[in-house]
Amino acid sequence: MNNKSNSSKEKLRTGFNSDTVVGHVFAAPFIFGFVCFSLIPICMSLYYSFTDYSLGNKQAVFVGLKNFATLFKDEVFAKSIMITLKYVLMSVPMKLAFALLVAFVLTRKSKMVTLYRSLYYVPSLVGGSVAVALVWKQLFARKGLFNTLFTSIGLGRVNWFGDEKLAIYPLMLMAVWQFGSSMIIFAAGLKEIPTTYYEAAEIDGANGFQRFFKITMPCLSPIILYNLVMQTISAFMTFTQAFVITAGGPNNGTMLYALNVYNQAFKYNKMGYACAMSWVMLVVMSLITLAIFKSSKFWVFSESES
Known part of the structure; x- marks a missing residue:
């Protein structure tokens, strides 16, 4: 023993x-x-990122901070930063708002609710594929579905991908269309809110808007924080849509940051420069994520703190 x-x-x-x-x-x-x-x-x-390196070369030449210094003299780099920030700041809120709206509708009592949730989740499963990007490109083409609808109601055709200022908006709409994953998470969060809160508010005479903004939004704020962080990171890494639909054009009007990194690495064969760009974006994403977490103490509701 x-x-x-x-x-x-x-x-x-x-x-x-x-x-x-x-x-x-x-x-x-x-x-x-x-x-x-x-x-x-x-x-x-x-x-x-500290070297002058190209694919196929056996040796990387150490250049110190030269790649990082060159970045801030690169007009395409500066433009890609601004376009990406615009894309993130506009597409992420619209995507989360639409996902929350659909989740709110799909949590209502219905016999077909499971089927509806599955159908609404499908775009997130196939939305990042090359095939769907090609379909989206055709929808916004000169003779595509949207221009056909515009002409049928008396409006002129819109040159979506030929106008530098308009080309980014179809990409944003495609991102919003991929709301399925956020919607599923929102739906799960809505199911966890106790019904007693709504019953008490209804007894006190609160209307639908008051119940939504005083009960639903505060109780759902931790879920909103999670979706906001994940979708922000995902938006910064968007590549397929810009690569397939516009290739960064016209006049670099849709040159998202990930596409610019790809071009520098594989199109211009500047792997060291592309690595430096990647690390700059990592720092930018980290700072924005940190800012979101720091601001969360002002708008995220926690029952333990209350």
Whole structure:
């Protein structure tokens, strides 16, 4: 008996009991994938951002901060920053507002609510694909569906992708159309709000708008924070729509930041410069995410704090 006890203590001391071995085995694929496909590429990207490196070259020439200094003299870089910020600031709020509206409707009692939720989630599953981007391009083409509708009601055709100021808006609408994932999360959050809150407010004479802004929005604010952060990060990384539909044109009017990084790396073969751009965007995204979290204490409701 003492031998078994000593053996168990020895296993616990050394950390090699059967439970930890099983845990290590199951964690190994994730750890391997993270190290090989995330950690090592991140470290290599940081190194290459300080070098003059091109694909196919065997050696990278260390240039220090030259790539970062060149960024702020690059007009395309500055324009891509402004266009991306405009895209994020306009598409993310519209997407979240539309997702919340649909979630609010789909949480009403209905026999077909499960089917409706599935149908509304489909755009998020296929929305980032090349095929859907090509379809979207045809919808806004000179002879596409939207221009056909405009001409049928007496309005002129709109040259969506030929006008530098208008070309970004079809991309925003496509982002808003991919509201399914946010809608599902909002719907789950709405289901968690106690019905007693609404019953008490109704007894006190609160109307629908008052119940929405005084009960629904505060109780849903942690979910809004989560969706806001995730969708903001996702919007900054938007690539497929701009690459397939407009290729950054016209006159770089839809040159989103991720597309600009891709062009520098694979079109102009400036891998070191593209790595520097990636790290600048990481800093910008981190600062914006930090600002969102810092501001959350003013608008996110927490029952524990109340």
